[in-house]
Amino acid sequence: MHKVLIVDDDVDLTAMLCRYLRHESFDAHAVHSGETGVAEALTGQYSIVVMDIMMPGLPGTEALRRIRATSRIPVLMLTARGDNVDRIVGLDMGADDYVPKPCTPGELVARIRAILRRVEGRDLPSSPGPKVLQAGGLVLWPGTRRAGWQGQDLELTGTEFSLLEVLARHAGQLVSKQEISQQAFGKPLAPYDRRIDVHISSIRQKLGQRSDGQSWIQSVRGRGYQLLED
Known part of the structure; x- marks a missing residue:
């Protein structure tokens, strides 16, 4: 260790x-x-x-x-x-x-x-999960903090990458904001903290809309967020 x-x-x-x-x-x-x-x-x-x-x-x-x-x-x-x-x-x-x-x-x-x-001059144990993380059109390389979306490079801030990585690891599942905060930032979500919502809004804009006009990241009021795979 x-x-x-x-x-x-x-x-x-x-x-x-x-x-x-x-x-x-x-x-x-x-x-x-x-x-x-x-x-x-x-x-x-x-x-x-x-x-x-x-x-x-x-x-x-x-x-x-x-x-x-x-x-x-x-x-x-x-x-x-x-x-x-x-x-x-x-x-x-x-x-x-x-x-x-x-x-x-x-x-x-x-x-x-x-x-x-x-x-x-050698690899260290990586974070839990694959070296390349894919969820539908989203591809993440956690080791280098690089992202791709529908075949194109996706420019993300460090915070946006961390949030999107959590959602990608649980693609298709609802993830509570408390879980997102713990996994992305290593600490509990403070009361009235809206940072996750602000950063998710920015990520949504970068991903664009689905063919049905909906966002690729769905929210359930008071519960959390879910990344759709298709």
């Missing part, structure tokens, strides 16, 4: 990510300061470090510099700003990849697996 170190001062976020990573067969541990992150990363116990750039005290860039002084452990950098300067600085200092916040747990796991495959 690969051990993941998460270094981020956001306690709620790291707790959620640890739960999701454990569900995906990783051993995850979180610390909340750059100083502690450097010390943990250099113990040799971890396969990869996921580290926030913006932290009080010792920032992620300086923590990365200290790690790189003595270790080549893979490091995936996170930032809330999505600033290209942060990305360039992090990669120049030896980061293996960079993910802007907010990102979905599914996207983060896919990036972690991709880095570890490159480092180790």
Whole structure:
């Protein structure tokens, strides 16, 4: 089992990510300061470090510099700003990849697996399910987060991909919004949270309408959503 170190001062976020990573067969541990992150990363116990750039005290860039002084452990950098300067600085200092916040747990796991495959030169256990997921005219490649619809590339955001992947895995079945939130985001759906509805609306527009004028994603009020296969 690969051990993941998460270094981020956001306690709620790291707790959620640890739960999701454990569900995906990783051993995850979180610390909340750059100083502690450097010390943990250099113990040799971890396969990869996921580290926030913006932290009080010792920032992620300086923590990365200290790690790189003595270790080549893979490091995936996170930032809330999505600033290209942060990305360039992090990669120049030896980061293996960079993910802007907010990102979905599914996207983060896919990036972690991709880095570890490159480092180790072999495949890791994939998420439950096939490497290619197909439901009618929809084809998803979870490992690379790529999507196709009726023979054409389908451009999705990371969140849209995660939501559509959940529906595709249960194609033809009604999936509650609570289940969608747990499987796509790794956390329960908060009261009055409308993000799923907003993103589903965007996905519907990208898929277009069926020949009968109905949406490919059906909703049952108060219950959830269902992806139709034909």
